[in-house]
Amino acid sequence: MAIQKKVCLLGAFAVGKTSLIQRYVNSLFSDKYHTTVGVKIDKKQVTCHEQPYTLMIWDIAGEDDFYSIRPAHLRGTAGCIIVIDGTRQNSYTVALELFERVQEHVGRLPVVFALNKADLQDEWALDREQRQLLEQLGCPVLATSAKLDQGVDALFEQLVVQFAPKKEEL
Amino acid sequence: MSHLLNHIYRTLDMAIFTQQADGRFCLASSMPNWLLFFLGRSDADSHDLLATFPYLHCFMADAEQLWQAQQSTPLASGPWLEVNAVEKEVPLEASALWLEGERVLLLQNLGNKYYQEVEHLQYLRNGLLNQEALESEVRKRTLEIQRREEDLAIKLVSVTSYRDEETGSHVRRIGLYAAAMARALNWTQVDIDNIRVAAPMHDIGKIGIPDRILRKNGALNDEEFSIMKTHTEIGARMLQDSDIPVLDMAASIALHHHERWDGSGYPHGLSGEAIPITARITTIVDIYDALVHERVYKVAIPEDESIALMKDMAGRHLDPHLLDLFLHLLPIMRQIRTEVQEQEETCAAI
Numbered sequence: 001m002a003i004q005k006k007v008c009l010l011g012a013f014a015v016g017k018t019s020l021i022q023r024y025v026n027s028l029f030s031d032k033y034h035t036t037v038g039v040k041i042d043k044k045q046v047t048c049h050e051q052p053y054t055l056m057i058w059d060i061a062g063e064d065d066f067y068s069i070r071p072a073h074l075r076g077t078a079g080c081i082i083v084i085d086g087t088r089q090n091s092y093t094v095a096l097e098l099f100e101r102v103q104e105h106v107g108r109l110p111v112v113f114a115l116n117k118a119d120l121q122d123e124w125a126l127d128r129e130q131r132q133l134l135e136q137l138g139c140p141v142l143a144t145s146a147k148l149d150q151g152v153d154a155l156f157e158q159l160v161v162q163f164a165p166k167k168e169e170l
Numbered sequence: 171m172s173h174l175l176n177h178i179y180r181t182l183d184m185a186i187f188t189q190q191a192d193g194r195f196c197l198a199s200s201m202p203n204w205l206l207f208f209l210g211r212s213d214a215d216s217h218d219l220l221a222t223f224p225y226l227h228c229f230m231a232d233a234e235q236l237w238q239a240q241q242s243t244p245l246a247s248g249p250w251l252e253v254n255a256v257e258k259e260v261p262l263e264a265s266a267l268w269l270e271g272e273r274v275l276l277l278q279n280l281g282n283k284y285y286q287e288v289e290h291l292q293y294l295r296n297g298l299l300n301q302e303a304l305e306s307e308v309r310k311r312t313l314e315i316q317r318r319e320e321d322l323a324i325k326l327v328s329v330t331s332y333r334d335e336e337t338g339s340h341v342r343r344i345g346l347y348a349a350a351m352a353r354a355l356n357w358t359q360v361d362i363d364n365i366r367v368a369a370p371m372h373d374i375g376k377i378g379i380p381d382r383i384l385r386k387n388g389a390l391n392d393e394e395f396s397i398m399k400t401h402t403e404i405g406a407r408m409l410q411d412s413d414i415p416v417l418d419m420a421a422s423i424a425l426h427h428h429e430r431w432d433g434s435g436y437p438h439g440l441s442g443e444a445i446p447i448t449a450r451i452t453t454i455v456d457i458y459d460a461l462v463h464e465r466v467y468k469v470a471i472p473e474d475e476s477i478a479l480m481k482d483m484a485g486r487h488l489d490p491h492l493l494d495l496f497l498h499l500l501p502i503m504r505q506i507r508t509e510v511q512e513q514e515e516t517c518a519a520i
Contacts, residue, residue, distance in 0.1 A: 013298070033292075035291050035292045037288050038248055038250045038261070038263075039250040064294075064298060066294060072232060073228050074228075075228045088306070089309075090302055
């Protein structure tokens with residue numbers, strides 16, 4: 001019997017949250033930016049430690065001057081993926097703010113940071129210190145590219161493994 | 171539910187539910203066509219809306235609060251997207267309200283209203299993305315200009331370094347030490363960048379000192395020392411009146427970096443906080459770097475001895491508060507020493 005878990009993707013607007021989900025769930029990618037308003041929920045079946053899970057993946061509209069995420073959206077979340085666009089400094093700042101807000105509203109729960117758009121690494125605006133700071137927060141940090149299908153499966157696996165108990169713990 | 175309300179809700183493409191004691195919902199209006207796909211039979215007695223629309227899980231706690239308070243002002247859930255039988259997105263929004271003694275949940279298909287909002291937001295966000303891209307480009311170019319300024323300053327200083335045999339690494343370290351102190355003092359990024367470039371220029375006036383004095387082996391006599399002291403004013407004259415903030419700062423540092431906290435320094439005998447802080451910082455980091463490194467005229471002094479000497483200068487030669495800060499930042503200063511030396515050695519090896 002699959003255990004259902006809610007997973008939220010958070011981040012500034014246009015960092016590629018929807019693209020990561022589309023790649024992960026449907027193996028699709030589009031270069032065109034379509035902004036998300038509100039929430040879209042996708043499902044994906046995964047297995048971890050021989051236990052099947054149904055991930056309810058919440059694609060939550062990105063943060064900007066006009067829209068900020070509702071704390072209610074985080075209720076019942078098993079873990080969050082916070083997405084950063086490596087080419088945009090601002091998305092790094094927003095990610096740190098969101099990390100704090102997640103802790104404030106739902107406490108310490110599994111988080112993975114995605115440094116997305118790894119295909120544009122030549123244009124990355126984040127320096128080594130900023131990446132180190134993310135790692136110091138105690139969460140895995142993965143370079144991802146929805147375009148190249150790089151690190152996407154690993155991103156979700158890294159999150160699931162944090163909340164999935166090992167077989168002997170079940 | 172009144173006929174009039176039912177008509178209004180139908181016009182708004184809305185379904186009205188009331189919540190039963192078991193938590194399930196009864197449809198209290200006619201069923202809109204779009205809802206049929208999600209709920210199946212329209213004649214069912216009740217529906218498990220939370221199973222059909224998982225999004226509602228995050229809204230129910232707020233709705234419950236509103237129903238318990240018996241509030242008639244609707245509370246909206248915010249929009250979410252479902253996908254229908256033909257794989258088309260259906261934007262929905264739920265609202266909870268207390269009406270005629272019932273727990274009411276409205277479910278609305280936002281239709282075009284949602285897509286207009288998306289279009290509007292897309293337009294605004296594209297604007298923000300352009301703005302971010304422009305700001306990033308400006309930042310990048312400003313950084314390039316700052317690096318060029320810094321390189322130019324180092325080259326300029328190296329002219330004097332050739333004559334008094336000061337090393338390029340010393341000059342670079344002075345800037346980095348000073349910037350580390352400025353950062354710890356919560357200066358603005360602009361001022362931190364400025365002192366990193368300006369501090370290394372403190373001795374630039376030595377270019378105006380004759381070789382017989384500057385390169386003299388042994389102690390200077392009174393007359394020679396008077397001439398040597400003029401390097402502060404020569405440096406300031408070289409750097410001032412440019413209207414470039416970093417050079418203005420450099421001029422002030424060049425003029426005042428031999429002033430002493432107790433007023434016994436030169437050229438003006440300023441004391442305490444009358445000495446610009448940029449100069450007080452530069453004095454500390456210059457003395458530290460000179461003590462711990464070897465020079466043509468002296469061997470390197472171990473750091474603990476150097477620190478002891480500097481502590482002895484606190485309150486007389488050096489600003490005691492800034493020296494405390496410097497000592498607090500010693501691990502950073504050591505890291506700068508190691509890294510800048512490594513660069514020099516690596517270059518030499520190549």
